[in-house]
Amino acid sequence: MSAVPAQSLPAPRRAPERPRWLRPAPEPGNGRAKPRLAYAIIAVAGVAVIVVAQLLLSIAITQGAYDIDHATMQQTTLDRQEQQLREDLDRVESPQYLAANAEALGMVPNSNPVLLRLSDGTVSGDPSAATGGAAASAPLVPNALIDGVPLVTEQPAGETPKGETAAGAVDEAGAEAPVEAQAPPPAGDGLPTPATH
């Protein structure tokens, strides 16, 4: 026994402690403290609190799941609506539809460019009236998507292609056109220039 501690501790110090080995064991029950009720209550209450908290959390998460599900469904519906509206918009935005409408309103393209140079008032090009082809442009560049979409001239007054009322856009254009024609810009005092910087 003495050989092992001798390597780390001086033997003489260890020697006097030897008698302790033979000390009688303490009486049973003497060293154990009596458990108090408070500790038990704290422990049980702690467990209860944890259980209740977890339950509440779980309820909250489940509620959240239903909220998310509801919101997701709403989003799906709105996405569908958005897609539908965008498709409608793309349809009526297509050049074929614009051209068909322009033709229905009696407009013809003018391929003769005439330019006015503001610096010296030079007109380059030969101003001439547009002589658009009589043929409708619709079959030239087909678009299967606008089949059956009514033109502005075919719709009841004040309705857009979507069927929503749009404050009489057609009537307005028709009413204002002659007014503009009556009032040419005053000439003589040089060319009118826009007040931009």
Next chain:
Amino acid sequence: MNRTSRHPMRRILASAVVLVVLVGVFVVKLVDIQVVRAQALNAKSQDARSQPVKVWGARGDIVDANGTVLADSVMRYDIVISPKQAELAVLERKQAKHPKQKVEVTTEELVAEIAPAAAELGPVVGLTGDQVVGVITSKLAEDPDSDYAFLAKQVDTTAYEAVKALDIAWVYAEKHPSRTYPNGAVGGNLLGFLQADDGTPLAGLELAEDQCLAGTDGEVSYLHSAADWVPIPGSEVVHKQAKDGGTLKLTIDADLQYYVQRVAEEQRRAVGADWATVTVMEVKTGRLLAIADVPTVDPNDPSATDAEDRGSRAFTAPFEPGSTFKALTAASVLDAGKATPVDQIIAPYRYLPPNGANINDSSYHDDERLTLTGVLVDSSNTGMSMFGERISDRQRYDDMLDFGLGEQTEVGFPEEAAGDLHGDPDDWDNQTKYATMFGQGLTTTAVQIASVYQTLANGGVRMPVTLVDGCTTADGETTSPPAQGTRVVSEQAADDTSAMLERVYAEGWLADQWEIPGYRVAAKTGTAQVAGPDGQYLPGYLVSVSGFAPADDPEFVVSVSFQNAVKMNSSAASAPVFQEVMSQVLKKYRTVPSGAPAPDLPAIW
């Protein structure tokens, strides 16, 4: 003391052994479950409690240079019915009325019972009520357990909502992503199209750029509540991440493309041509602003167009360019320093060079005293031969290669033709050696010719032909094509050629028809023949005009070709289209008109 101490030791030892064995068993079992068989068990449990749900990775859009959507992915719905469930529903209702006996449903009863629902459902998906009933009864006749029958494929959202609102138990919808082309046939030949039912790209850029556009479908599964299928939080397992496709941006301008197609188709019908192509290219960048191929396919409905008209002939149909090619030969001769624009020759109607070839002009004329400029203005084959023979065949051939002929352009369009320079100059026979000087005996595509004129307009620097501006992936990364030009001929040679082509525009026989007031234009006509798939020449001629404007500071190349214009078999068929398109391009891009008139070069002496 020994007795009392040894007994507990043995007990402890025994319990320890039992404990170790027990724990050992648990550990083995645990490892078996958690590690060894983990994957199989997980999969099994997932299968048992949840079903994998497909997450669609949307195919990317194709947009034009300004962001106008040319091809768009949309969700469509297949309306599916379950004939068996329809029958069961009727059966259950009848059973409820007669709870005691065992009931059966006859076909007549079935038809009578489902007719009201079918009458409501039919019109929504474009069928009559009887047709819906017909689908159900015929399916049930084939197989009494039939649980799946298509009622309508790819209906739009409106119809889907309407079907859902009817709330019929035996009808449901399946998602089916689809593609729409909001601008219809605008650029249809370039865009290509997909197979309707499974979305396989079949043609055009949809096919060529599929790597950019294609999305990857993902798969997730989650546990759900029994009653209302609400996903249980935290139970979602992503088996495969869905990935949306990239957005493909083109150099095309949709408005211009529409205009060009419209003009080309109008003229094609007027002159009765088989087909026509119009190419608009930006001189300084080589970007293609519009490529009209008429007849044009509407990708929303490809089957409405003949199969042979669904591609882009500007890329895929090589032809002998004819006289438009003389500009290239002239530039080569000028670049070699073997001639100037005012060098003089005497051009006969028939020229018989020493090597035995026989060169004729298109119509008889007496000997003409022409300069190189005059040769181009008169489009004289004999005159061009006299200038072309001043440089070696090899040198001309090398220049052609430098101009981008004989190989596909950088665009890499599906089935794009490379053109054929009649093999190598060593293989050219005596006639071909001269024919290649004025654009016969070799083939090019319309885009290649536009690229040649781009090079001449851009001071001899050829820019790579660009149709795709870039691909922006869903993560926001953008790839752009390289934009490095290569010098083909000297700036002097290119400018001299340009000046000569201006004289062609001003003095040529179409001067009245293609005049664009206010701008200096350089242009050249061509008439040539096209070989069909069998190598034989097709009937009629391909008449073309290529040119650029404004000639003093070139911005745009326009190249027009009409094949077999039966009512007007000359370049006069192409000239008005050139004039209209070029006018529109100059107007659209607010090009400053030319100040000074074109420099004069003598055509005759």
